[in-house]
Amino acid sequence: MVAIIxxxxxxxxxxxxxxxxxxxxxxxxxxxxxxxxxxxxxNSYSGEFNSLSGINNLITTYLSIDRVPSIRVDNTSGSxxxxxxxxxxxxxxxxxxxxxxLGVEKMSEKNTKQVTSVIASLxxxxxxxxxxxxxxxxxxxxxxxxxxxxxxxxxxxxxxxxNHYNGSLNxxxxxxxxxxxxxxxxxxxxxxPLTLYEFTPISDGASAIxxxxxxxxxxxxxxxxxxxxxxxxxxxxxxxxRENILSINAVxxxxxxARKMAKVDQVDFAELHDMATVxxxxxxxxxxxxxxxxxxxxxxxxxxxxxxxxPINTSGGLNSKGHPIxxxxxxxxxxxxxxIRNEAGSRQVKNARVGLSLSMAGFGNSATVVVYGDEP
Amino acid sequence: MIYVCKNCGYSFWVKRARCxxxxxxxxxxxDDIREGELLISWKLTATPDGFxxxxxxxxxxxxxxxxxxxxxxxxxxxxxxxxxxxxEPLA
Numbered sequence: 001m002v003a004i005i006x007x008x009x010x011x012x013x014x015x016x017x018x019x020x021x022x023x024x025x026x027x028x029x030x031x032x033x034x035x036x037x038x039x040x041x042x043n044s045y046s047g048e049f050n051s052l053s054g055i056n057n058l059i060t061t062y063l064s065i066d067r068v069p070s071i072r073v074d075n076t077s078g079s080x081x082x083x084x085x086x087x088x089x090x091x092x093x094x095x096x097x098x099x100x101x102l103g104v105e106k107m108s109e110k111n112t113k114q115v116t117s118v119i120a121s122l123x124x125x126x127x128x129x130x131x132x133x134x135x136x137x138x139x140x141x142x143x144x145x146x147x148x149x150x151x152x153x154x155x156x157x158x159x160x161x162x163n164h165y166n167g168s169l170n171x172x173x174x175x176x177x178x179x180x181x182x183x184x185x186x187x188x189x190x191x192x193p194l195t196l197y198e199f200t201p202i203s204d205g206a207s208a209i210x211x212x213x214x215x216x217x218x219x220x221x222x223x224x225x226x227x228x229x230x231x232x233x234x235x236x237x238x239x240x241x242r243e244n245i246l247s248i249n250a251v252x253x254x255x256x257x258a259r260k261m262a263k264v265d266q267v268d269f270a271e272l273h274d275m276a277t278v279x280x281x282x283x284x285x286x287x288x289x290x291x292x293x294x295x296x297x298x299x300x301x302x303x304x305x306x307x308x309x310x311p312i313n314t315s316g317g318l319n320s321k322g323h324p325i326x327x328x329x330x331x332x333x334x335x336x337x338x339x340i341r342n343e344a345g346s347r348q349v350k351n352a353r354v355g356l357s358l359s360m361a362g363f364g365n366s367a368t369v370v371v372y373g374d375e376p
Numbered sequence: 377m378i379y380v381c382k383n384c385g386y387s388f389w390v391k392r393a394r395c396x397x398x399x400x401x402x403x404x405x406x407d408d409i410r411e412g413e414l415l416i417s418w419k420l421t422a423t424p425d426g427f428x429x430x431x432x433x434x435x436x437x438x439x440x441x442x443x444x445x446x447x448x449x450x451x452x453x454x455x456x457x458x459x460x461x462x463x464e465p466l467a
Binding site for chain 2: 190241
């Protein structure tokens, strides 16, 4: 087993700093306190967005830890979860003793159309040429969910209302403002029927955690957060071949694997991959947090609110906190770290001892679920 | 274009090196089937670089194979697949 002994975030948003400067901002406080012997960088699009390659070495040199070995993990939006999996493997195999996992992405140098196009590059050429995009698939999923389960349109907008409220409590969030149901429903349509506030903004940002083996953890801190279980799974990248657009098998299997390893049935909170509001509902159903086909009803009675039965995306989620692609999965681990250490301030979940995060690539092309706890 | 596995007859749209059912690497291609049934459509108004500013995305079933395409006209139950990812409603 392994543990997180330190964590940090930059403010997410449209930042003037370069990718290297964002990395420095988040990492410097951590490497002043901890001697790192391996760096895993979660980043997906430094080539496309910033014309940079080999950024793991550029970053370690920028930080003057030139001789610390490093690798870059790219698994599109799921890079962060994959990077944590790699870091755990490095620790379990004794290749490293203290691993820094850094998530970083600088996206705002491109306009919305260019960003949409870059992210759509994960689709096969036949689907891409048809004009399919990741946000467009969320529109399809929403229409099908409403049709099959007779769900209300408002339920999806309520996800955005809840996550923007949570984001308003998070000083690191990109969007720190509360939005009403009417504002969400009346914002511009992006992918019918979903509107602007139901999608993640285009963000810059960085996040970082320091991981060690669990037997070493208490020599670093008296409040380590343990990674009790981790599961990874994949599904077809060809969306036209999915039998059921409302099933995200990679999420379901990764969740089952992580929970089995953790020996955990219930969690106290969850950070999910809400690139679009519909995804939070469907993912929560796949992970067994909400009932299949009835998840949408939970958003009418604060069931998923910070003080609800199963708080989801207390950080504001990707929806409000922002989604700097490579930074998002690591930022979820940072939120879990803060919640379990009782350091989440006004977002604090009562008695948060066990949490879960879902880092997802593409539209469920692959997924990594991590279960965190205050004991191994 | 639709790929048909020479070994097991399985059909698929997006190119693969191996048949997902029997792992054969031999395929026939069919370019003659262009008409299909609209399964679902929805409008996209935030489109990627190099595309029209808005269009309908369509999931169309042709010969038991599901195909994504975009239509610049409001889709109907029967759709015709064109070149470059485009499709249009059949009159």
